[in-house]
Amino acid sequence: MDYHELMIIGTGGRGVLLIGRLLLEAGINKYKHALFFPNYAPAMRGGESECTVVLSNNYINSPVMFNPYFALAMTSSSLQLIEDRIKSGGSLILDGSVISDEIKRNDIKTYRIPATEKAVELGGNQAANMVLLGAYLECTKAISLNFVEDALDRRLQEESKKPILTLNKMALNEGAKLMANYKI
Amino acid sequence: MENNVPDLKKITGRPKLRTDFPGMYCPGCHYGIIARLLCEVIEELGIEGKAIGLAGVGCSFGGMPLTIDVDWTSCPHGRAPAMATAIKRIHPDATVFTVQGDGDLGAIGLGCFMNALGRGENLTTVFLNNAVYGTTGGQMAPTTLLGMKTTTTPLGRELKTSGYPLHIPELAATMKGVSYSARCTVHTPANFQKARKALKIAFQKQLNGIGYSLVEFVSACPPGWGLNPLDCLDFISEKMLKEYPLGEFKNVDSLD
Amino acid sequence: MSDRIFVSGNNAVARGAIQAGCKYFFGYPITPQSEIPEYMSRELPKIGGVFVQSESESGSIYMVYGGGLAGERIMTSTSSPGFSLMAEGISYLAETEIPAVIVNVMRMGPGIGTGGQGGQTDYLQVTKGCGHGGYRAIVLAPASCQEIFDLMQVAFFLADKYRTPVLLVTDFILGQMDEPIELRTLEFEPLPKKDWALTGKEKRGGNRAAHIAAFFTYGGVVNYHMKQIEKYKEIKKAEVRYETYMAEDCDLLIVAYGSSARIARGAVDMGRNKGLKLGLLRPITLWPFPAEQISQLSSKVQKVLVVEDSQGQLIEDVEASIKTSVPVHLLGMWARHNTGGGGIIHPERIIEEVEKINGK
Numbered sequence: 133m134d135y136h137e138l139m140i141i142g143t144g145g146r147g148v149l150l151i152g153r154l155l156l157e158a159g160i161n162k163y164k165h166a167l168f169f170p171n172y173a174p175a176m177r178g179g180e181s182e183c184t185v186v187l188s189n190n191y192i193n194s195p196v197m198f199n200p201y202f203a204l205a206m207t208s209s210s211l212q213l214i215e216d217r218i219k220s221g222g223s224l225i226l227d228g229s230v231i232s233d234e235i236k237r238n239d240i241k242t243y244r245i246p247a248t249e250k251a252v253e254l255g256g257n258q259a260a261n262m263v264l265l266g267a268y269l270e271c272t273k274a275i276s277l278n279f280v281e282d283a284l285d286r287r288l289q290e291e292s293k294k295p296i297l298t299l300n301k302m303a304l305n306e307g308a309k310l311m312a313n314y315k316i
Numbered sequence: 317m318e319n320n321v322p323d324l325k326k327i328t329g330r331p332k333l334r335t336d337f338p339g340m341y342c343p344g345c346h347y348g349i350i351a352r353l354l355c356e357v358i359e360e361l362g363i364e365g366k367a368i369g370l371a372g373v374g375c376s377f378g379g380m381p382l383t384i385d386v387d388w389t390s391c392p393h394g395r396a397p398a399m400a401t402a403i404k405r406i407h408p409d410a411t412v413f414t415v416q417g418d419g420d421l422g423a424i425g426l427g428c429f430m431n432a433l434g435r436g437e438n439l440t441t442v443f444l445n446n447a448v449y450g451t452t453g454g455q456m457a458p459t460t461l462l463g464m465k466t467t468t469t470p471l472g473r474e475l476k477t478s479g480y481p482l483h484i485p486e487l488a489a490t491m492k493g494v495s496y497s498a499r500c501t502v503h504t505p506a507n508f509q510k511a512r513k514a515l516k517i518a519f520q521k522q523l524n525g526i527g528y529s530l531v532e533f534v535s536a537c538p539p540g541w542g543l544n545p546l547d548c549l550d551f552i553s554e555k556m557l558k559e560y561p562l563g564e565f566k567n568v569d570s571l572d
Numbered sequence: 573m574s575d576r577i578f579v580s581g582n583n584a585v586a587r588g589a590i591q592a593g594c595k596y597f598f599g600y601p602i603t604p605q606s607e608i609p610e611y612m613s614r615e616l617p618k619i620g621g622v623f624v625q626s627e628s629e630s631g632s633i634y635m636v637y638g639g640g641l642a643g644e645r646i647m648t649s650t651s652s653p654g655f656s657l658m659a660e661g662i663s664y665l666a667e668t669e670i671p672a673v674i675v676n677v678m679r680m681g682p683g684i685g686t687g688g689q690g691g692q693t694d695y696l697q698v699t700k701g702c703g704h705g706g707y708r709a710i711v712l713a714p715a716s717c718q719e720i721f722d723l724m725q726v727a728f729f730l731a732d733k734y735r736t737p738v739l740l741v742t743d744f745i746l747g748q749m750d751e752p753i754e755l756r757t758l759e760f761e762p763l764p765k766k767d768w769a770l771t772g773k774e775k776r777g778g779n780r781a782a783h784i785a786a787f788f789t790y791g792g793v794v795n796y797h798m799k800q801i802e803k804y805k806e807i808k809k810a811e812v813r814y815e816t817y818m819a820e821d822c823d824l825l826i827v828a829y830g831s832s833a834r835i836a837r838g839a840v841d842m843g844r845n846k847g848l849k850l851g852l853l854r855p856i857t858l859w860p861f862p863a864e865q866i867s868q869l870s871s872k873v874q875k876v877l878v879v880e881d882s883q884g885q886l887i888e889d890v891e892a893s894i895k896t897s898v899p900v901h902l903l904g905m906w907a908r909h910n911t912g913g914g915g916i917i918h919p920e921r922i923i924e925e926v927e928k929i930n931g932k
Contacts, residue, residue, distance in 0.1 A: 153578075153750065156578060156750055157578055160576060160578060160752050165751075165752070166578075166751065166752055167749060167750070167751050168578075168749060168750040168751075169745065169748065169749040169750075170748055170749075171916065192751075193834060193835075193837040193838035193840075193841055193919070194834055194835040194837065194838025194839070194918070194919045195745055195746075195749045195831065195834055195835070196745065196835060196916045196918055196919075197838075197918060197919070197920075198909055198918035198919070198920045198921065199918075199920055364773070365772055365773055365774025365775075365778070366772035366774055367772060368770050368771075368772055370638075377784070378784050378785070381782050381784050382782075382784065385773075385780055386772075386773060386780055387770045387771065387772055387773050387780050387781050387782065388770075388780070388781075388782045388783065388784070389638075389641050389668075389770060389782070389783040389784075390783065390784045390785065391634075392634065392637075392660070392661070392664050395630070395631075395634035395637075395661075398626065398630075398631045398634035398635045398637075398638065399634050399635065399637050399638030399641065400638060401624065401635055401638065402596065402598060402624070402634075402635040402636070402637075402638030402639035402642060402646070403638045403639070403641065403642045403770060405596070405622045405624065405639075406596060406622070406639055406642040406643075406644050407642055407770075407771060407772065409772075410770075410771065410772045411772075427627060427628070427631075428627070428630070428631060428634070431626070431627035431631060435624075
């Protein structure tokens with residue numbers, strides 16, 4: 133597929149925008165066009181934070197979308213904002229560790245990935261976003277994990293950032309594994 | 317006849333930098349004298365080739381640029397220090413100076429001026445204080461004396477409605493970015509000579525690269541004051557200089 | 573493809589300026605454009621340039637005025653309330669014909685507006701001569717990060733060519749979104765030397781430059797204005813820029829600029845998939861306005877829809893351009909998905925509106 137659109141939504145400070153940007157940075161290796169739009173207007177720091185990422189080999193028209201094909205929800209309150217908006221036939225990945233809500237839609241595929249639990253197990257709950265990103269990439273094959281790892285290497289070059297880098301890479305790969313073994 | 321002519325020695329003349337423009341100032345105004353002084357000091361320092369003047373709104377606006385033969389721009393009300401900031405940053409070798417009146421610098425442009433001092437810009441400002449808005453017809457300026465009649469203080473400036481006269485060089489002297497701050501007049505020959513010295517020091521500070529330098533000229537505005545030119549000189553001695561004492565308020569060779 | 577870099581729209585403004593040879597930036601912080609002064613404060617000193625944080629937008633614009641007079645490529649950026657403060661200085665730049673580039677990352681609404689969300693509510697202000705005295709400034713309205721980067725170079729060229737302030741407008745969406753851009757240098761025709769610049773007269777062979785009132789330069793007020801009118805005519809003739817998308821055979825023509833045009837382009841594709849024959853005209857220059865092109869296209873369609881994230885401003889120019897009785901509809905800020913904070917007009921909402929119009 134040469135077109136991917138994704139909306140990531142969660143609580144500010146949990147790395148919603150970060151994984152969006154990483155996806156974009158990595159995506160540039162494979163796609164002719166790419167776009168990232170952070171819409172954190174309603175409430176910065178602690179409020180709902182969302183971003184859209186589009187990867188495409190054709191010119192990307194709208195930088196914003198109301199009905200994404202793919203959504204990634206990190207909290208229960210953000211799930212409520214996005215569930216009804218996902219395109220029919222689309223997919224939803226949610227952090228099953230913190231979201232227990234029942235999904236009312238039966239025309240979309242839902243993947244409950246225990247991202248926070250996995251991240252804690254690996255060494256820090258702040259890596260839950262990476263688990264979800266890994267799961268997304270395994271699900272869509274939008275880009276290879278290597279490109280994301282390269283992007284992480286570029287961002288976390290300093291010696292002091294090494295532990296975080298390692299944690300993030302592990303979380304990314306574990307997320308992909310969770311998705312590969314996922315049974316709906 | 318020739319034998320009766322005493323041996324004359326030329327001690328002064330028309331400054332080279334004085335353009336052919338006939339002059340536009342009212343009889344008894346001191347701005348023409350200050351313009352001449354500027355010509356002389358710039359010539360003496362040999363900086364006419366790299367001097368860039370910025371004239372504020374008011375009686376400086378056209379008069380100074382038309383009179384003094386260096387690069388000039390006129391400026392919107394009170395904004396000369398901001399414009400001069402950019403010019404000096406772009407051309408650090410130029411000698412950049414502003415000529416601003418009391419309304420221009422002290423009222424509408426005070427924020428702009430104080431921030432330029434705060435940044436310690438390497439500029440020189442010639443501040444012309446005649447205690448009224450001259451060009452617009454003699455309204456109250458921030459430097460109008462208490463009790464002084466203007467067209468917007470018809471009964472005289474009152475403390476409770478219009479506050480206190482503003483002392484710019486004293487204020488500037490409190491700023492760390494300022495290297496030189498002085499007040500002078502040209503209303504007597506002796507003061508003219510002192511003013512020349514002050515102006516020269518001010519420019520020299522800029523040439524030495526030391527912060528902001530400022531010279532205030534307490535000067536006459538016969539139509540604004542409703543006095544004839546000679547009475548204006550007395551008014552300066554008796555009234556203006558009581559409120560605005562002459563002298564140097566700051567003179568340092570390096571900034572803290 | 574890795575020779576490209578990812579930048580936000582705000583970052584593209586700063587990089588485009590530097591690419592154009594701008595080494596002097598005078599600015600003041602205001603959301604949502606602060607990334608521009610931040611980038612400049614970091615990068616300009618590295619290339620021998622100067623960044624000054626002014627005391628206000630009024631300070632910024634007069635530093636820009638001074639910098640322009642000094643003969644260098646200079647710029648500032650701000651957002652709506654700050655732009656109002658600059659309007660006075662832009663009038664002086666126009667009067668004295670000093671080239672400068674001013675970027676306005678628009679907010680929503682008058683007064684304090686809303687800094688943390690989109691909006692295109694300065695259209696009338698930027699296109700109708702934002703300060704006093706009746707002047708025109710070229711207004712560029714890019715719609716992608718690459719176009720922002722390219723048009724910044726165009727902006728500096730046009731400013732120097734016509735000796736005029738050039739305004740470039742973006743908004744929250746364009747400023748914050750990231751896209752890959754190619755750091756390319758655009759080629760332009762040679763420009764005349766700035767022999768009017770203030771440098772000190774020794775650099776001009778002893779002939780001084782004096783900028784007093786512009787009226788003096790041209791020998792009187794009428795002469796001065798005739799010269800300006802002539803210049804504006806020349807700009808109108810040569811500098812209209814616009815883009816069309818699927819407009820050749822459309823039944824309904826959408827007119828939109830900036831981020832709204834980008835969103836509308838998405839709607840055109842969505843509509844075409846549904847069998848709706850939509851087309852788009854996107855003005856790239858808001859002044860000079862592509863009035864003739866809109867007039868021509870509108871004569872071939874059944875309906876025109878203006879989409880703008882404002883109360884209805886662009887529509888005034890669209891209506892004035894159209895010579896026929898084709899109905900002109902407006903989809904404005906009330907079409908945002910969230911009527912509280914934030915909120916965006918989505919392409920889906922445009923389709924909804926088209927269907928509503930067609931149902932009428």
